[in-house]
Amino acid sequence: MIRIFILTVLTLCTVALLRAADDAGRPNIVLIFADDYGYGDSGCYGGTLVPTPAIDSLASDGILCTDGYVTAPVCAPSRCGIMTGSYNQRFGMQWNEDRKMYSFADHQLLPQALQRAGYVTGHIGKWNLPIDVRACFDEAHDVIDWEADYFPDANGHYRGVDSEVEFDSNKVQGVWGPKLAGQEYLTDRIGRHAVEFIENHKSGSQPFFLYLAFNAVHTPLHAKLEDAGRFGALPIPLNFYAPMVASMDENIGRVLAVLPDDTLVVFTSDNGPAKMPVRKWPEQWPTGGLAGSPGPLNGHKAQFLEGGIREPFLLRWPDKFKPGSHYHQPVSTMDLYPTFCAAAGVPVPAGTQVDGVNLLPFLLGEQTGPPHEILFWKNSSIGAVRQGDWKLLINKSQPMLQLFNLADDLGEKHDMAGEQPERTERLHQKWLDWSKALPPRASTVAQADAPLEGTQPANESSVLEKSTVDQKQHRIALSDPGALANWLRYDGEWIPMVSAHRGGASPGFPENAIETFGKTLGCTYSMLEVDPRLSKDGKIVIHHDASLDRTTTGSGLVSDHTLDELRQLRLKDTKGNVTLFQIPTLDEAIEWARGKTILVLDQKDVPLESRVQSMIDHGAQEHVMLIISSARDAAFVHRRDPGIMMEMMVTNRKQFDAFEKSGVPWENIIAFVGHTPPQDTELLNMIHAKGSLCMAGTSRYLDKELTIGSEQQTPELQSRYRELLQLGVDIIETDCPCEVGSLLHESSNVPEVKAR
Structure with missing residues (x-):
């Protein structure tokens, strides 16, 4: 027993000495x-x-x-x-x-x-x-x-x-x-x-x-x-x-x-x-x-x-x-x-x-x-890559790509992208390949837009009775069960706002691109109406047209291409210019919008059941809505999940009566009253009496007269948008959310969404 004890002590001492010697060779x-x-x-x-x-x-x-x-x-x-x-x-x-x-x-x-x-x-x-x-x-x-x-x-x-x-x-x-x-x-x-x-x-x-x-x-x-x-x-x-x-x-x-x-x-x-x-x-x-x-x-x-x-x-x-x-x-x-x-x-x-x-x-x-061999940087769709002395900047506005030789141009003053197109494209492709290889949660766009340069995102936001709004990025964050229905209920004190049709496309920002959503929220508070479509392999992507020709670098039908094939395409902006942006999936759009805005899913070719199931799978009832075509569809959605909010056409008394008989509470819908100024103002009063908001579209007429990119519009045009509010319209669906949002703020003298 004594011999075992001595051997144990010697062993422990030896280990301690070896550990001490090892520690002595390692730096602080x-x-x-x-x-x-x-x-x-x-x-x-x-x-x-x-x-x-x-x-x-x-x-x-x-x-x-x-x-x-x-x-x-x-x-x-x-x-x-x-x-x-x-x-x-x-x-x-x-x-x-x-x-x-x-x-x-x-x-x-x-x-x-x-x-x-x-x-x-x-x-x-x-x-x-x-x-x-x-x-x-x-x-x-x-x-x-x-x-x-x-x-x-x-x-x-x-x-x-x-x-x-x-x-x-x-x-x-x-x-x-x-x-x-x-x-x-x-x-x-x-x-x-x-x-x-x-x-x-x-x-x-x-x-x-x-x-x-x-x-x-x-x-x-x-x-x-x-x-x-x-x-x-x-x-x-x-x-x-x-x-x-x-x-x-x-x-x-x-x-x-x-x-x-x-x-x-x-x-x-x-x-x-x-x-x-x-x-x-x-x-x-x-x-x-x-x-x-x-x-x-x-x-x-x-x-x-x-x-x-x-x-x-x-x-x-x-x-x-x-x-x-x-x-x-x-x-x-x-x-x-x-x-x-x-x-x-x-x-x-x-x-x-x-x-x-x-x-x-x-x-x-x-x-x-x-x-x-190479270094990468990335935030959403922008970033940089350096290989040797060459550095490529990937920007969110023109010029989209800038190439610099840091050995000769440390201050990044001379853009060589035009002189070195092959090197530019090679570095860009390396950045895209690296981005694609990131884990899914990392490659998904994670914020409405980059904060103002040189600033931190806000540490605090205005806590409202029914919502929270981040003033820097015009966020609408709703999370409690029933919060969306409560917030979208008409009670006579609603402050007019916009719904960005196709996300609010503009020069440099294609329709239905996540980067465009961020741009929209950077200039006004807005709902975002987007267009789900099915790919060849059954994935739901966001793209308005059935064809790829008008808005992408591809051709043919969306439904004839797999998601991987669609991912290889680049979106075009409203001027037809090719951007760096890609077709997003519905999953990405839903998760991006969480805590930022209200996403409104149009119909297109995705079955209603699939749109409902996507919302349920994501637990997105407090920030995603469905556009439905009839009172019958509204009843189907309500049976599947009574917490889902919808937007439905109610342009006449017949549609009003049909919805009244559907058994769906009026608090579950926003009533879309048409793409022209409402003629039946009493119908809007009836909808308001039920506690529902009224939405009207201006993309087919008034929006075409706007000066894009300008905060100042003609007095006549301002008064025509204001007439819609006087007729009882609460939300304006528009292709130009920044310009119309600015008009609404001015007309209501309200710089932010307020609790009701």
Whole structure:
């Protein structure tokens, strides 16, 4: 027994010694992440606004990458790329608002992989991902996903939270400007927590990984009061931005000062500098302009130009990386996951797919050539691809494709697409093939439209009695059972709105394209009427004509082509120009519209039962309606699901009486009263008395007189649209939702949908 005990002790001691020796050979790892920091903001990248000695020391003591990229030009998707080691699109995250929509399933994130390697892990600062940060790190000091002000606006108001609320996993009590006054500056607090974490673990038995994610230099641009005038008489907003950069650099210096020698340090940012919104604020507030500097690059945050996606990218590892060296091949923040695993001496966890590359052999000179043969970026139908020195931009408006040679044109000023058509098409096809290979949830368009450049999607929206409307994208979000029927009930206080026929096509935006839906919601609140059709293999797609000839690059009937064949086609806009947009499926349209608008399904060649079943399968009764042709069809739909809303022709008393006898509640329909001005106004009064709204179409007459793209129409035309409202029309079905929506807003003096 004693002999067994001694052998056991010796074995345990040996294992402990081996583990200690192994830990001694592995570096601590610190990832320092700035927010909205420009490529040209640091001295080592040519910045002159403010000295950045701590950041510059990483370059002089390590490697400066000239071509360091993020996976997305906005906050949350960019952070997804780092934490997953993959293109953020694999997880459905193409834009900031997507971070609430998807999870990472069984994919192990970077800190979890390093925990398995024996690292103690810590997170300090901004997280911004759809998973509890405490489930990923051993220790975490994160900040809420909310902007709070140190100083008031012109009216003495602050942004913040004045009562207990929940943000993801965090309960927050009273984060408000007056309560922040005199408290520790956030950048200093983040730096202090980072120093404390390092001090607590640098002498421990385990190596540590610290993810230090500053909120600086994200808006609101609030510098410490004692820093006012520190860098001279700078113009707004630089007078606030410069002290913020200095504060971050000083805190980085404090962190570097306490690090053990054997520490791998990386510094980068999530995206390029933000374009400040123009606001009339008092003198101590910043106004419009680009605060940070993209240096020699063109573009900023939210753009796929180099200024939006190319970031400072610095690595320091004493006795490993040659001090003061430069690396000129394209690298990506998604490379950090496999690189950190390699530095820790462990493989990427089994079952976790990464698109990143281990950079160590390249940075140590053990391997030549570029780490990546090609790099991609994407948000819905726009994006970019870089291969070698060539970069292709895929835009949502003309010119659709732009080609740049970054070796000669770093500022992306000279478009060579016309000079290099074959290269342009080859790169575009590579981007399309990559997009198509993404998981289905990732390749589906996930938002109404890209947010305004340089802005975050709204953190808050107006909570109404019956609906929620996002003012930036004119969203109508209904989710509770019966909410759609309640919202579409006539009670005398309805505010007129439009229904976009075929989604609201216009130059550059084809009919029935998801991108067109987003454009429509960008200019007005609107229902979207779309046209389901059957493909040869029985899939339901969205396309108005039975033929492909008028609106696509194909020919023949929709029903003679499979879905895969239809996917190869490109849609044409109202001028006949070929766009990059594709025919969407009904499934994609339904899911895209959820939380954004009301989708109205026309009849075409899809059986009524199939349209009903699609709604039921998606649980879409609160944001999708059916157009039906008769009271008999209405009764069939109501029997299948009493919660489905419908649009039905009620242009005369006979149709009114037929529906009255159908047994279907009037609250389940909108009455379409015709494509010409109603003559029987008493019929509209009868419909209103039943609690139903009245819709009329103008696509066949009034719309043809509109000046497309103009917010100003002739007084005579304005009065003719207003006459429809006076006759009792509540919703106008139109081919021109932006123009008509503008007229309705003006005529009713209501800038938004209001609760009734």
